[in-house]
Amino acid sequence: MRARTGSKPHRRPAADDDKPGLAARKTAARLLSAVIDTRTSLDALTDNEHGHPQYLALEPRDRALVRAILVSALRHRNTIASLIESRLERPLPANAHALSHVLHVGAAQILFLDVPDSAAVDLAVAQAKDDPRTRRFSALVNGVLRNLARRKERSLPAALAATRDAPKWFDARLQAAYGTERAGAILAAHRLEAPVDFTVKSDAGKWAGLLGGRVLPGGSVRLDRLPDAVTALPGFEEGAWWVQDAAAALPARLLGNIENLDVADLCAAPGGKTAQLAQAGARVTAVDQSANRLKRLAGNLERLGLTAEIVQADLMQWQPPRLFDAILLDAPCSSTGTVRRHPDVPWTKTPEDIARLAELQRRLAEQAAGWVKPGGTLVFSNCSLDPAEGEQLVAALLAARQDLVLSPIAPEEIPGAERFVTAEGHLRTTPETGGEDAMSLHDVDGFFAARLKRL
Incomplete structure (x- = not known):
């Protein structure tokens, strides 16, 4: 898909400053850049006390959205890249990091999150227009993400099956240690949300019932999903268990x-x-x-x-x-x-x-x-x-x-x-x-x- 070039620079509308959700998407792209381009820890960037200033400036709901976007974008980075590349007439410029991050943030929402496709596309376009580095590519962002949204039910399963979501060096080391097939199974597991396990001080069966989980071999208690507030679960205040x-x-x-x-x-x-x-x-x-x-x-x-x-x-x-x-x-x-x-x-x-x-x-x-x-x-x-x-x-x-x-x-x-x-x-x-x-x-x-x- 061809980007429109040669248009005169224009100032974005002032209303874009307050466009709902734009600050969160801009933060997600900024933090994705920090992870990919400067190898900064995601946990450090999203720490609720000492994290990145843009992240800390967001409301809790938007912080949760930013982290969900980043987790999805990183878990499926190569799959997202392959789907974006297949919709381009020519590869992105080698130094177009900001544009790549905008596309990955938008694609992560379309492919893996419960965000309306129209909102993901519109906010990505607004984000592209907001940044002088990406402004001339706003039409490309619009076209690529809309195409991705229209065809995701058919293209995503095939892309996931054909792609190994890891850097080449990491995949190679896994294959050297575990063989190609087992390394592929490990990488497939890395795409999934981890369950949350608890070590209980006594009576694992009782606490499995109270927490809504199940007892694992060895006595840990497992919940399939991390609850919104671990501290609100039964047994936290009395010190009956810890997450492990x-x-x-x-x-x-x-x-x-x-x-x-x-x-x-x-x-x-x-x-x-x-x-x-x-x-x-x-x-x-x-x-x-x-x-x-x-x-x-x-x-x-x-x-x-x-x-x-x-x-x-x-x-x-x-x-x-x-x-x-x-x-x-x-x-x-x-x-x-x-x-x-x-x-x-x-x-x-x-x-x-x-x-x-x-x-x-x-x-x-x-x-x-x-x-x-x-x-x-x-x-x-x-x-x-x-x-x-x-x-x-x-x-x-x-x-x-x-x-x-x-x-x-x-x-x-x-x-x-x-x-x-x-x-x-x-x-x-x-x-x-x-x-x-x-x-x-x-x-x-x-x-x-x-x-x-x-x-």
């Missing part, structure tokens, strides 16, 4: 019976695993570098009626006053196992980031290993799908530390999650769906964990 993906709840269980043991939770905030360890009867020391995140951890523990010694420290500088019977190190990572919840991750991370984070994790694990008593246990975990941050890292750690040996995980230790135990005795969960049954855990975040014993 069922896969994230597995590493702490690998420590076994820790009642009355000294256990350290390293990189502990926001505290889901700390709560698990305290609930299991351990004397917990929770360590994290971030003062703000530790405040959140302390608040969570207070709500739950659980206690832990809280320490703010850089783990590379910290010297604990004593050795621990067991340590759980849930290390900072690329977060590629949480793409369903954070669809910006593949677009904001790079292979170089994975290599850098893997080196940081290795150093942290070596440091933590020295704080475990002889005969004690170190569980290393993270929410990455990449072997460089998992299997390869543990192999390098064991080669460097002669005082550590692998303590293989037995499938029967984690009923319902047996299929996630590898031949080497590691835990490796992945988010693809399919083949679900009541006795097996499915549809979880990607997680890795290895259990090590200090000699």
Whole structure:
């Protein structure tokens, strides 16, 4: 479709300043630019206290719309791009980033959100006219999006089937680790909204009934959709449960019976695993570098009626006053196992980031290993799908530390999650769906964990 060029610049009508919904769409395009062009975290941009100024200037309803647009645009970025490109006579100019973002914001609403097509198109055109960089392409925006709206019932299913919604580098690493078919299943899962899981302190059946969910293998309670206000759910004020993906709840269980043991939770905030360890009867020391995140951890523990010694420290500088019977190190990572919840991750991370984070994790694990008593246990975990941050890292750690040996995980230790135990005795969960049954855990975040014993 050809853009009309050569027309004289014109000033947009003043009324456009107040056009309902325009500010939200402009914000969505601005934030999409920040994610794609400058690799800025979506969570940081949409934080309700410290987020992007344009986002914070919106009313709560518009903030929710902006986030819904961005999540859909990122989950289906390559599908949207293919549908837009098929409606152009020639590719967009290489430097037409602003125009691309306007089109993606409009297409995300037309294809994946409950927004009237006419409103999505009209607001995208108004947005294009509002920006000097895109003003001369307003007719193109109108034509492409109207064509997309008219033909979406036929063209969208075919585009979804033919497209892998991930950057090429990310898809290639998944295929190298899991094979083409399984990598495709993981990418398909990344298009879906993740369920919300709760770890309950007791009586999972009772709380499943009260929350309107179901009990998963392992005892977590699952709701298929995140409610508007978690804090308004039954049991929140009394501290009966906390939000925690069922896969994230597995590493702490690998420590076994820790009642009355000294256990350290390293990189502990926001505290889901700390709560698990305290609930299991351990004397917990929770360590994290971030003062703000530790405040959140302390608040969570207070709500739950659980206690832990809280320490703010850089783990590379910290010297604990004593050795621990067991340590759980849930290390900072690329977060590629949480793409369903954070669809910006593949677009904001790079292979170089994975290599850098893997080196940081290795150093942290070596440091933590020295704080475990002889005969004690170190569980290393993270929410990455990449072997460089998992299997390869543990192999390098064991080669460097002669005082550590692998303590293989037995499938029967984690009923319902047996299929996630590898031949080497590691835990490796992945988010693809399919083949679900009541006795097996499915549809979880990607997680890795290895259990090590200090000699």
